[in-house]
Amino acid sequence: MDPIVIIGSGLAGYNVARELRKLDKETPLTIVTADGGEFYSKPMLSNALAKRQAPAAIPLNSAEQMAHQLAATVRVRTRVTAIDTAARRVSIGEETLAYSKLVLAFGAAQIxxxxxxxxxxxxxxxxxxxxxxxxxxxxxxxxxxxxxxxxxxxxxxxxxxxxxxxxxxxxxxxxxxxxxxxxxxxxxxxxxxxxxxxxxxxxxxxxxxxxxxxxxxxxxxxxxxxxxxxxxxxAIGLKPELELARAAGLATARGIMVNRHLQTSAPDVYALGDCAEIEGLVLPFVMPIMHAARALGATLAGNRTAVSYPAMPVLVKTPACPTIVSPPAPAAVGEWRVETAAESVKSLFVDAAGKLLGFALNGAATSERAKLMKELPPVLA
Ligand SMILES: Cc1cc2nc3c(=O)[nH]c(=O)nc-3n(C[C@H](O)[C@H](O)[C@H](O)COP(=O)(O)OP(=O)(O)OC[C@H]3O[C@@H](n4cnc5c(N)ncnc54)[C@H](O)[C@@H]3O)c2cc1C
Missing domain, CATH: 3.50.50.60 (FAD/NAD(P)-binding domain)
Structure with missing residues (x-):
């Protein structure tokens, strides 16, 4: 049987592999990654200096440890150069690798x-x-x-x-x-x-x-x-990696377009993480990746599962001014209501009926996060 192939060993690639392995320990799995294949939390990169953490101390696991944990082949420093969805194989330069199912988790590039x-x-x-x-x-x-x-x-x-x-x-x-x-x-x-x-x-x-x-x-x-x-x-932002997907004829918009099942326009080809656009949403953050990985892991294990997103606040790692944001949906109609106090700003985005659609909390107001979270609508019900 051809393996499930995952392209990318970031939080998206490795988390979908982990979720798959919770349900299916048998299906052969190959992860192909352009980097060193270490498992690490990318958000730590922007606060490691003050924590006096050297880059070499950031990875939680090496590629070898991940291969062992996941019962997978992890091919590091290996770049996929083309995808042929009709023949169900990817190219690595001259070499080809057949897949039964393919997961695109190749992230985003700096603008x-x-x-x-x-x-x-x-x-x-x-x-x-x-x-x-x-x-x-x-x-x-x-x-x-x-x-x-x-x-x-x-x-x-x-x-x-x-x-x-x-x-x-x-x-x-x-x-x-x-x-x-x-x-x-x-x-x-x-x-x-x-x-x-x-x-x-x-x-x-x-x-x-x-x-x-x-x-x-x-x-x-x-x-x-x-x-x-x-x-x-x-640090002016990221744009999803689309080159490989476009060359393979997959539908793309801002990201690689997928439905609620994380499926692209080609059969048995899925995408998640920073490269993907799920029902019009490009959400380059950890929480959406975790939800998508759980759903896709189940789908790959044979239990077709749609992703849903609750409200997912982002903690901005600026200890000088603790900040938590849960932005309203791009199409949301409403207005910001802002309360300021010493060392604190509470901004609530509400619709005409006063319903909470998003928030931004700074300083002492961040303590209200849990309460406000309960009032927010899900991002994708
Ligand atoms: C400095 C920083 C701080 C952040 N802080 C936060 C935070 O506090 N909270 C939060 O929610 N989010 C944060 N984010 C965003 C979050 O880290 C990302 O959304 C997430 O890590 C993206 O994971 P990914 O697996 O989709 O992509 P990536 O981590 O970019 O992984 C892409 C993988 O694909 C591989 N690849 C690419 N092209 C190929 C190819 N052709 N062939 C083979 N392999 C390929 C790469 O080598 C890599 O392994 C931060 C991001 C940065 C940069």
Whole structure:
């Protein structure tokens, strides 16, 4: 029997393998991954510095340990180059690998904005353990880090760097941190608390050029400002990896399109995680991956199961200003109602009837999370 093949060993790939193995210990399973196949929690990458955790200490299990645990073949540093859904096989360069069922869990790629200057190629991004190891060795012994993007990952890195004695300057075209997740009052508190830690903000402007300058970089901003930095980190967001899926003729939109059963437009081909778009939703976070992995594990074991999502809050790892968000659905109609107090902002997104559709909590207001969660509608019932 041909194996179930999973492409990718991130939280999506490994969790679906684990869920499958809870129900089916027999079906041959092969995991093909472009990276080293270590099992690790990616969210730890943006708070490992202040915890004094070296990159090598982050993985919970090696690829060999995962292969043993999962009774699977794990092929590391191996990139799938093509998918043939009619012949039911994937290509790894010249080699082909037949599958009975295929799971696409190949994640997302960093969005790169066009930046000029002779240092643009040295701008770093972090979306994997390998990236993070490079970043940590680059900042070792250095002092100044320019961060492009004040979204979730940019803010978390800024907090982690500043709390670890680095000088962090953050640039964002928007006027506040977490512009897509926080209403202005919440953004203002986060901005103030991170500034108190030493973070320098440059809002309402982008990066024009990054030029080499005596062993460091000169970052020129659209508003005429200049940042002198030893390292430049770009954290402006991710876009699902679509190339392989598109070349294989699978339906894609923002992500690889799947239905509630995580099934793509081709038979026996499934997708989940950062690469997938489930009923129009691209949710590049851990909680949706865990729910999707559980449903898909059951389906792969022969018990066809649809995924449903409860409300899934995201804890922003900015200890300088604890922040929890549960954003309203993109199409939700309503308004933010904001209550501010010292060290606290509670923002509730409610519809015309006063029903809670989302929230953003900063500082002391985060203690209300559990109560508010009970009132939220599910993301996918
Ligand atoms: C710094 C950081 C902090 C985060 N913090 C949080 C947080 O606090 N809370 C939260 O909910 N979410 C957080 N996230 C998001 C969360 O970590 C991701 O949604 C999740 O890890 C994505 O898992 P994935 O398996 O879909 O993708 P990935 O982890 O990107 O895995 C993709 C896998 O596919 C492999 N691959 C890709 N192409 C190929 C190919 N052609 N052939 C073979 N293998 C291939 C890669 O090597 C990799 O193993 C954070 C993300 C980052 C970057």
């Amino acid at each position: 790169r904005v066009p930046i000029g200057g002779d240092g643009a190629g040295a701008v770093m991004t972090v979306n994997s353990l390998d990236d993070y190891a490079r970043f940590r060795s680059a900042i070792d012994g250095k002092q100044r880090v320019a961060v492009i993007g004040a979204g979730l990952i940019g803010c978390e890195f800024a907090n982690d760097l500043a709390a670890s004695g680095y000088e962090a300057e953050v640039v964002d075209i928007a006027g506040q941190p977490l512009p897509r997740l926080l209403p202005p009052a919440g953004g203002a508190l986060l901005q103030e608390k991170l500034a108190a830690l030493g973070v320098v903000w440059h809002f309402g402007t982008g990066v024009r050029t990054v030029d080499r300058d005596s062993g460091a970089y000169r970052v020129a901003l659209g508003d005429g400002g200049i940042i002198h930095a030893d390292i430049v980190l770009s």
